[in-house]
Amino acid sequence: MAKKDEEIGYAEALAELEKILAELERADVDVDVLAARVQRASELIRLCRDRIGNARTRIEDVVGGLDG
Numbered sequence: 001m002a003k004k005d006e007e008i009g010y011a012e013a014l015a016e017l018e019k020i021l022a023e024l025e026r027a028d029v030d031v032d033v034l035a036a037r038v039q040r041a042s043e044l045i046r047l048c049r050d051r052i053g054n055a056r057t058r059i060e061d062v063v064g065g066l067d068g
Contacts, residue, residue, distance in 0.1 A: 010051045013044045020044075 020041045023029060
């Protein structure tokens with residue numbers, strides 16, 4: 001059973017993205033699967049961006065607390 005996106009860590013999402021990219025770069029990619037893989041890649045990119053944004057906010061909070 002696949003993990004929910006909320007349970008997937010950044011590194012795991014990135015690894016899945018790399019796997020999808022490798023699949024899409026193959027000459028024999030199945031067109032029937034292509035749309036689903038691109039959709040999943042889009043979801044993973046969104047998840048990674050959200051995780052990066054959240055980490056940036058937390059880091060800024062910590063650094064801001066050091067100044068005060």
